[in-house]
Amino acid sequence: MRVLLLLGAIGIYYFFFSDYSGCDKYASTYSCDHVENKATYDVYYWRNVYQGNPKDERFIGSTVGIRSCRDLARSHSVAINDEWTERSYICMLKRDGRGMEKHRYIF
Numbered sequence: 001m002r003v004l005l006l007l008g009a010i011g012i013y014y015f016f017f018s019d020y021s022g023c024d025k026y027a028s029t030y031s032c033d034h035v036e037n038k039a040t041y042d043v044y045y046w047r048n049v050y051q052g053n054p055k056d057e058r059f060i061g062s063t064v065g066i067r068s069c070r071d072l073a074r075s076h077s078v079a080i081n082d083e084w085t086e087r088s089y090i091c092m093l094k095r096d097g098r099g100m101e102k103h104r105y106i107f
Helices: 002-016 032-038 066-079
Strands: 040-046 057-064 089-095 098-103
Touching: 032 066, 040 066, 057 066, 066 089
Parallel strands: none
Antiparallel strands: 040 057, 040 089, 089 098
């Protein structure tokens, strides 16, 4: 009986409180807190995004937190004098050195 209770408690923690509890807002397998505040992101920016040229995609840096990712992309847009759109960037959530999920900041 104790083993079942322990397994149940671990399951509840894992699915509701861990970094893997999921986040519907970002369609993520990670918790919203992890996506928004703890995750490391590689930030990619597309200059002239509406032209659709894949050669315009550039890695511009890494940051922690989804809002910081957007802020870095927006600052880059200003620095290179490019027209900003919410499609101009993507945040690649990294875990153990691997790209796991792509996100954009949702207001």
